Amino acid sequence: MNSDTQQTVREPVLSIRDLSVTFTTSRGEVEAVKHVSLDVAAGETVAIVGESGSGKSTLAACVNRLLAENGRISSGTILLKELDITAAPEKAMTSIRGNRIGLVPQDPMTNLNPVMKIGAQIVEALQVHGRATGQAAKQEAIRLLERAGIGDAPARFNQYPHEFSGGMRQRVLIAMALACRPEVLLADEPTSALDVTVQRLVLDQMGQLASELGAAVLLITHDLALAAERADRVAVMFRGEIVETGPAAELVAHPRHEYTRRLLAAAPGMASAKVAPVVEAAADGAEPEILLDIAGAVKKYRIRGRSEPFLAIDGVSLQVPRGQTVAIVGESGSGKSTTARLALKLEDPDGGTVSFRGVDVSTLSGRRLLEFRRSVQPVFQNPYASLDPRYTIEQVVAEPLRVHRIGDAAGRRKAVADLLDKVALPASFADRYPHELSGGQRQRVAIARALALNPELVVMDEAVSALDVLVQEQILDLMVSLQRELGLSYLFISHDLAVVRLVAHQVYVMRAGTVVESGEPDAIFEAPQQEYTRQLIAAIPGTSLAVA
Known part of the structure; x- marks a missing residue:
């Protein structure tokens, strides 16, 4: 005090x-x-x-x-x-x-001019407020980049925002905010x-x-x-x-x-109570069916200006048993979202296989591919960007039913009402537009849309990372209750180990395109084998705080 x-x-x-x-x-x-x-x-x-x-x-x-x-x-x-x-x-x-007054805004992806070099944007801030001009402004901008923790600042000075990671872009915004030594x-x-x-x-x-x-x-x-x-x-x-x-x-x-x-x-923390449903053992002692099996997957991307392709994932193997939640954790660039895209067959691997219910998905076409699309559905990170702003909520949720020609108009309306009820949204929301809903409500709509085709596997790519802790808690509880009710399986992509510990039955830790550690959440978090996993755990905010 x-x-x-x-x-x-x-x-x-x-x-x-x-x-x-x-x-x-x-x-x-x-x-x-x-x-x-x-x-x-x-x-x-x-x-x-x-x-x-x-x-x-x-x-x-x-x-x-x-x-x-x-x-x-x-x-x-x-x-x-x-x-x-x-x-x-x-x-x-x-x-x-x-x-x-300096400002460090929220989104480093949208707060830098994409057609202007990084250095020029800092120089502009210095010149506008009369702090420096010409060569002096350039040298000050390079010094600010260095102080913000950006290596090789003279070379970075001449690069564009898209050539920086999210963390590096945020450091640039910090350099700009502090350029004029604000009070x-x-x-x-x-x-x-x-x-x-x-x-x-x-x-x-x-x-x-x-x-x-x-x-x-x-x-x-x-x-x-x-x-x-x-x-x-x-x-x-x-x-x-x-x-x-x-x-x-x-x-x-x-x-x-x-x-x-x-x-x-x-707020999820290492001491939070788990909410993942207990996996019941089969009466005959049989192992659960493997719904998704990724074996030795490799994915490369061609990058403009580079002769060698970028290796996004290298020999990744993981399995998702029916009725369970399997999580992939890792920082940006670890390959976890690339793995999710392979699981959804949005892309095909350059090596290895991706199998669903024992069938290599690269062999699917026509009706069989359509059946796969119905069985595996995504929920993406941003509830603001993943819903068409021109559609009412009813149109958003009913879209998969229309695309797959399921039911007539009256049947689809009833299905939408049932789906909104499943995700605890009132039926009156059917006539609203996405901009009239909060972030948490929009993510419930995205989940309702994903459930419209009665999928067996839902791929959730950072689906709660943009939400406040109270809303995040509600969405995680909803996920778990739907898993119990419908027998859903989840491939849950996240950078937040505290969240993963709450909902996952199995965890794969990825770094630089490879799986470096895997196992049950408690084993991973209580006795991590890799230094990288220990760093991820140590970086969770508030782990050292005493909470009443």
Whole structure:
């Protein structure tokens, strides 16, 4: 408690007082942020935690005065030292953004200009705010890339964003955010799209650079364990209000508000109770049927400008027994999504075999291929991108039935109603469009669509990684209940070992295109044989925190 007292008496760089934000919608006025007060001092990291819709990103948008057109600050003030941001003219804000307030946005894939070289984008940030020009700007940009942890920075300076991994792109965004030595760094879900190992490296780098500059850091995240590990203080937001705030370790060890306790309980960790259904042994002692069998699979890709093909996976073997969940874990580039594409026959292997119910899928064509497509269905990572925005939910879910010419219009309508009920969505959602649903609701729709053809195997490629912990918990529970009810088998692709431990019966750990370790989850996590697996486990946020 003493350390928190010392932090709060320091003069704040950013001071938010009694802030309320209102949006004008077709359904009337909606108050998204309600009377929020918060201080952040120089050199301090304060995290705002909450699920989607809690108001945390709206609060961050207010600090930069970048609210959507239908939003307005209806009360309160935001002070950047002596300046009242809420009253500052737009011309003043233009010079403040990127200069006094740096922003590390959420998605490194969409926040860099794809047709502009990396170095030029950092140089532009320096020039716009009068920090450096010409050769001096180039040298400063290279220095920033080096400090952000990017090796061979002079060569990387001349590359395009598509030539960088997700983690490297996020480091570039950190370099750009800190280029003008800002007083406040806004980090809005800066690592939610990254693997846990890359996430740790990026956050380490961001924290080190912000500390060197003495910047006040406002970290926005839905991950309470990550916030508690990285922040000095944590503020928990729920329905537009801050319901609890305090020193990070104390808040995790002794949460006072029921919502904070729910966030902690929902966050998957090494101590979380498993939810995977128990596999019943056959009465005659027979081994379960192997539904999917990948044996020695090899996949190569031709890359422009390289004479040698890129070896994405090299000799991968795994099996999915009927009625079980088999997980593949690994960081980006490990080959896990390539393996998923082979399992779905979206691509064919260059070596080895992929068999479904004992039949090599590369031999399938015509009616037999159509039957395979009905038996194996995907659920993809992004519930915002995997649903056609022009279709109603009924049209989205019924699409597989139309494609496979199953039933008439009335029969398909009834099937959609039954499927929505299966995934715990009301029948009234059938007439809505995807943009009217939350991320978790959209992912339920994606699961309903996958179930429309009564598949035997569902391939879930990072299907919960874009979701908040509370919504993620609901989707995992839904997966397990459907597995019990329908006897489904899952190939579950994830970079999150804590999630995998909850739902999987068997785990394959992949690195650089090969399987480096496999076994039952408890054996893998309690006694990992490979250093890489130990690194993945150690990178799970909050593993060292004491939770009440």
